Amino acid sequence: MDDKALQVQISELNAKVDLLLEHVNEQRLKTNQLEDLVSDISIVGKDVYDTAVVELENRQVELDPEQLKGMGLRVLRNMGNFRDLLITFESMADLVKDVTPIVNETIMDFTDKLNEFDRKGYFEFLRESGNVLDKFITEVSADDLKQLAENIDPMLDMLKALGRPEVMQGMKNATQALSETSSQKVPEVSVFRMIRELNKPEMKKALGFIVTLMKNFSTNNPNS
Known part of the structure; x- marks a missing residue:
């Protein structure tokens, strides 16, 4: 083996040794850091424990180790x-x-x-x-309601009659006629003029309607 090849192998070996030393140094640093962390946690944990013990003593609280153990086991079982x-x-x-x-x-x-x-x-x-x-x-008193109940049948019949289209139309015509008459100036009518008006077909029809209405009213009125 010539000197050049030997020198190459030595250089590679040195590089590997350097990498190994660097890895060992990193592991040592991590170990030191872990030890420092454990030490710090131990100090903090001891302080917390001492503080908790003092606080529990001040509040007169007693902890049973067996109960704590049982609680820990229950927590683990119910994870x-x-x-x-x-x-x-x-x-x-x-x-x-x-x-x-x-x-x-x-x-x-x-x-x-x-x-x-x-x-x-x-x-x-x-x-x-x-x-x-x-x-x-x-x-409305209770007596009024009682009378209303006693006369409910005639009222229902009246409501049924009012619901008929011809009755509703007649009521509408009567209401409209009353409204128009109230808004007009009603002239004075003499007897002779009234006789002439009564001879008109529409007045004869109106009189016939009134007579028929009164006749039906007298027929349906049991007290007449």
Whole structure:
């Protein structure tokens, strides 16, 4: 082997030795750091322990080592339950995140609907309805309600009659005629003019309606 090849091998060997020494030095530094950390933790732990002992003595609290041991064993036995509980909390948190926008939107829609009801006067109507109901309860006695119950059948018959289209139309015509007559200036009519008006076809029809109405009223009135 020539000198050049030998020199190359020596250089490679020196490089490997340097790497090995560097690795050993790093491990030594890590070991020293770990020892320093353990030492610091020991000091802190001792201080915490001493402080806890003093605080417990001041508060007259006695700890049973057996109870602490049993508690530790229970905690270890229930690690799976704790894990499941944390998973449940995470699921609930995700559910809250998903549901919150929906709840906010629902609240906004409900608020908008309340504002719409307020603009349309629903709440004012309910308040006035309450006043009407209060006045009704105040003014109507139990005897009045009893009489109303006793005469409910004729009232129902009257309501059924009012619901007929021809009756409703007749009431509408009568109301409209009364309104128009009230707004007009009614002239004075002499006897002769009244006789002439009665001879007109529409007046004869009106008189026939009145006579028929009175006849039916007398027929349906048991006290007549």
